[in-house]
């Protein structure tokens with residue numbers, strides 16, 4: 001039986017139970033959001049014992065070396081003493097400066113950071129509703145081009161944070177954001193490389209940031225954006241993207257619709273299938289995948305099989321917690 005110690009409490013882990021589930025199950029409120037080792041909200045530190053390697057995937061070296069780990073991915077096989085970290089993600093306050101519906105269920109939220117906030121387009125922040133409701137949202141803005149931070153938030157049925165954002169958040173309201181995190185970003189240095197961007201729903205948010213960042217930095221290689229939804233009402237920013245297509249000859253935009261009725265000007269089929277149909281050879285391409293976790297998982301595999309190097313595939317799965 002493996003035991004974890006937190007403060008003066010000694011707790012036994014059930015078989016294959018994560019440290020996060022064990023602590024939360026005993027009423028110890030460890031923050032979390034995605035529960036899949038992505039958002040890093042549940043960062044903790046081992047004060048005695050070694051956290052399993054799987055619980056340190058995605059952490060920067062300084063955190064790994066100082067025994068930090070992600071509680072949701074931590075299933076130790078040896079006893080471990082754990083604590084909340086002193087150096088969790090930096091927290092900043094911001095004012096809501098704009099709220100605009102981009103389609104029937106996606107809201108653009110503009111935030112004005114109240115203290116210096118450095119980020120790269122395509123990273124994500126954790127938005128705090130209250131201590132037990134923290135969710136990740138990707139950054140659609142480009143710091144060089146946009147005065148404020150932009151998020152695209154899709155309202156989920158009975159979603160506790162997305163519902164609050166759509167129904168209760170108001171202009172001028174002060175919110176806490178944590179981060180930024182993530183490495184789904186455009187890195188300059190290979191301006192001739194071909195870029196393939198594939199996203200579903202609000203998965204366009206990071207891609208829109210990455211796209212504008214790349215084109216603004218003079219990216220020369222072909223840049224293809226495939227944005228998909230079941231029907232065309234689920235797409236958004238179509239006019240802006242078509243305008244960008246006219247302005248940048250190396251950029252092509254493919255709005256994809258998977259339902260049976262496909263209006264003229266749209267690509268029929270699921271977004272990742274359409275993207276790999278149009279671009280079947282991916283050797284040398286850099287690929288960005290954002291949105292529905294299943295799409296991201298499948299396409300990562302297909303892009304690799306189509307020739308993209310694993311180091312050139314960047315992905316953010318918008319995992320939703322069910323706890």
Ligand SMILES: Cc1cc2nc3c(=O)[nH]c(=O)nc-3n(C[C@H](O)[C@H](O)[C@H](O)COP(=O)(O)OP(=O)(O)OC[C@H]3O[C@@H](n4cnc5c(N)ncnc54)[C@H](O)[C@@H]3O)c2cc1C
Nearest residue numbers: 034135136137138153154156158159160161162202318319
């Ligand atoms: C790295 C990352 C980046 C992200 N970026 C974005 C982004 O840019 N835009 C965006 O819109 N989203 C993004 N997300 C998703 C976002 O973080 C939230 O998960 C999403 O907004 C839902 O949160 P919520 O609180 O509204 O829903 P929750 O209250 O967490 O519920 C989620 C859904 O599950 C259902 N549910 C809840 N509990 C149960 C249960 N026990 N059984 C069955 N169903 C249940 C709810 O009804 C709801 O439909 C991102 C996620 C990650 C990990």
